[in-house]
Structures are given as C-alpha cells and as structure tokens.
Amino acid sequence: MIFLKNIIGMPIVSLQDKTTLGEINNILYKNINEKIIGILIDEEGFLKNPKIIYNDDIIDINKKIFIRNSESIFDIDKSKALLDIINGKYNILDKDVYDLKNNFYGKVYDLILDEKMRTINYIEISKGFLTDLMNGLKLIKTKDLDIIEDKIILRNPTFFTRGGIKNLL
Numbered sequence: 306m307i308f309l310k311n312i313i314g315m316p317i318v319s320l321q322d323k324t325t326l327g328e329i330n331n332i333l334y335k336n337i338n339e340k341i342i343g344i345l346i347d348e349e350g351f352l353k354n355p356k357i358i359y360n361d362d363i364i365d366i367n368k369k370i371f372i373r374n375s376e377s378i379f380d381i382d383k384s385k386a387l388l389d390i391i392n393g394k395y396n397i398l399d400k401d402v403y404d405l406k407n408n409f410y411g412k413v414y415d416l417i418l419d420e421k422m423r424t425i426n427y428i429e430i431s432k433g434f435l436t437d438l439m440n441g442l443k444l445i446k447t448k449d450l451d452i453i454e455d456k457i458i459l460r461n462p463t464f465f466t467r468g469g470i471k472n473l474l
C-alpha cells in the first residue's frame with residue numbers, strides 16, 4: 306500500500322531503455338472502488354504538455370513508476386469524460402466526510418493505493434492539525450463509503466488509526 310501524496314512526484318522510468326521520462330502529476334480515477342485509469346505525467350523538459358499513461362502500460366509502482374517504454378505515454382484525449390477526470394471532477398481529496406446520521410468526521414486527507422491491484426483501498430480522514438496530532442488520522446476502507454455530490458458518506462465503517470500522541474501512550 307502506498308499513499309497518494311507519496312506517489313506524486315515519483316519518477317517514471319522506461320523498462321526498455323532505463324531512462325527517466327518524467328514524473329507523476331496525479332493518479333486518475335473515476336470510481337473510487339474500481340481500478341485506476343492511469344497516471345497523469347509531467348514530462349521532462351520545458352513547456353511540455355501533461356500526458357497520460359494508462360493503467361495497462363504500468364509495469365510496477367515502487368519507489369519509481371516503471372512503464373514499458375516511451376510509447377506508453379499518450380497525449381491527453383480531448384474527450385469530455387477524460388477531461389472531467391483530469392480536471393478533478395471525481396477527485397475526493399478535501400471533501401467532507403459524514404456518517405449516515407450526518408455527523409461530521411473530517412475531510413479526506415489522502416488516498417491509499419494498492420500498487421499491485423491498482424485500486425484505492427482506503428481513504429485517510431483528517432479532522433485538523435491539533436486533533437490529528439492528539440488522536441491520529443482515521444483510515445476507512447473505500448468499500449464502506451458512498452460519494453454523493455461533494456460529500457463522502459460512511460456506511461458502517463471500520464476505522465483504523467494512524468499516528469496520534471494518545472495512541473503512543
């Protein structure tokens with residue numbers, strides 16, 4: 306498992322000739338419970354346009370992203386569906402999280418990707434710096450949530466906690 310915030314900026318390397326082709330700008334997904342569509346890449350060099358590498362062309366995600374070769378990098382399709390994804394229409398980072406009784410749990414702070422399956426398995430919820438420092442951040446499985454407009458709704462979630470001073474004592 307790897308945090309989305311740790312993936313951003315990772316180098317992208319061609320397995321064919323071992324060259325670095327750019328770095329990750331973002332992970333692209335439409336439905337949080339399905340495989341990712343691919344990654345948005347910032348190519349090396351000045352005044353380059355963002356491009357996409359589709360999930361099928363990604364060989365491995367580790368400390369670098371390994372792809373088949375430079376031919377795995379495509380210009381962004383100008384279709385509305387892909388542009389909506391790239392422009393963040395389905396992005397859930399910073400969205401409010403509530404339970405079924407409309408209790409506020411915080412905001413989506415990060416996403417956790419299963420790098421082998423290429424699925425987002427958890428969201429990480431923050432309730433603010435001081436609360437996170439004391440109590441830690443909450444991790445929730447994506448199968449336990451629904452996305453309704455700009456809100457994340459939790460359905461009988463199981464929480465895991467990461468960090469927090471109270472958890473160290």
